[in-house]
Amino acid sequence: MTSLDGLMAELRAENAELDALVAGLDPAGWARPTPAEGWTIAHQIAHLAWTDDWAVLSARDPEGFFGAAERAYTPGTDPVDEGAAVGAAGSPGALLSRWRESREEVLAALASVPDGVRMPWFGPPMKPASMATARLMETWAHGQDVADALGVVRVPTARLRQVAHLGVRTMGFAWVLHGRPEPQEPVRVELTGPAGELWTWGPEDAADRISGPALDFCLLVTQRRHRDDLALTVEGATALAWLPIAQAFAGPPGKGRDAGAAGVAGAGSTEDGTAD
Known part of the structure; x- marks a missing residue:
C-alpha cells in the first residue's frame, strides 16, 4: 500500500507529465482529434479539470456534492460531454490555467479530508487514498489519448x-x-x-x-x-x-476500442475509478 502523501506525489508527477505534452501546443494542436470519438485534446484536458472540480466538491462539501450531482445528471443530459465541450470552447491558455489550478485544489482538498472518511462519488464512495489513485488513473488514461493524438510513445513508469x-x-x-x-x-x-x-x-x-x-x-x-x-x-x-x-472507471460501461485501431473510434470519456 502507498501512503496518501505518496499517492499525491505520484498524482502530481502524472499531471506534470501530461502538462509537458500540451503546454507547448498551438491552437491547432489543442484542436487535434483524439481516439475518444468527438473529443479533441482540449476536450481531454477540459474533462480532467471538470472532474477535478467534482473531486474538490466531494472532499469539501459532501452534501453539496449529492445535490449538484442530482441536478447535473437529469434524464436526457450528458454532463460529462457537456463539461468537456464547455471547457474546450475557451482559449487554450485559459483552459491550461484552469486545469493547473484545479489539480492543485484536488491535492489540497484530499489532504484536508479526515483519515477514514469516505467521499461521495459517481460510483461507490472512496477514501482520500482511493480518490488520489482514481485521479491518477484518469490522468494517465486521458494522457494516453493525448499521446496517441500527438503520435507520442510515453515511457511507462512505476505509477x-x-x-x-x-x-x-x-x-x-x-x-x-x-x-x-x-x-x-x-x-x-x-x-x-x-x-x-x-x-x-x-x-x-x-x-x-x-x-x-x-x-x-x-x-x-x-x-x-x-x-x-x-x-x-x-x-x-x-x-x-x-x-x-474490465473497467477501472466509474460511469456506464465504456465502448472500448476496436482491435487494431488504437487511435480510432473510441471509449469516449471516463469518470474516476471506484471503491477502495
Whole structure:
C-alpha cells in the first residue's frame, strides 16, 4: 500500500507529465482529434479539470456534492460531454490555467479530508487514498489519448502500479455494471512492471490467471486498447469473461476500442475509478 502523501506525489508527477505534452501546443494542436470519438485534446484536458472540480466538491462539501450531482445528471443530459465541450470552447491558455489550478485544489482538498472518511462519488464512495489513485488513473488514461493524438510513445513508469491496482480492485464493479453477478472464483494477476519487477494480486493457487506487461493490463482496464492488441496471457473462464468488460472507471460501461485501431473510434470519456 502507498501512503496518501505518496499517492499525491505520484498524482502530481502524472499531471506534470501530461502538462509537458500540451503546454507547448498551438491552437491547432489543442484542436487535434483524439481516439475518444468527438473529443479533441482540449476536450481531454477540459474533462480532467471538470472532474477535478467534482473531486474538490466531494472532499469539501459532501452534501453539496449529492445535490449538484442530482441536478447535473437529469434524464436526457450528458454532463460529462457537456463539461468537456464547455471547457474546450475557451482559449487554450485559459483552459491550461484552469486545469493547473484545479489539480492543485484536488491535492489540497484530499489532504484536508479526515483519515477514514469516505467521499461521495459517481460510483461507490472512496477514501482520500482511493480518490488520489482514481485521479491518477484518469490522468494517465486521458494522457494516453493525448499521446496517441500527438503520435507520442510515453515511457511507462512505476505509477502504473496504482492504475493496475485500481483495475484489479474494480473487477466486481465491472460485473455489476453489466448486470451480472460478481464471480466467486478468485483471479490471480501477475504483471511485469517497467523495471522488470513483478506485481501480483490474488491467491497464488487461483485457477484463473492473467499475466503480462503492466502497461498492457493498464491499457485494458482503462479501455485504451482492445484485448486482442495486448500481450496478456489469460487462463480460466472467469478471467476470460472479465477482460472484455474490465473497467477501472466509474460511469456506464465504456465502448472500448476496436482491435487494431488504437487511435480510432473510441471509449469516449471516463469518470474516476471506484471503491477502495
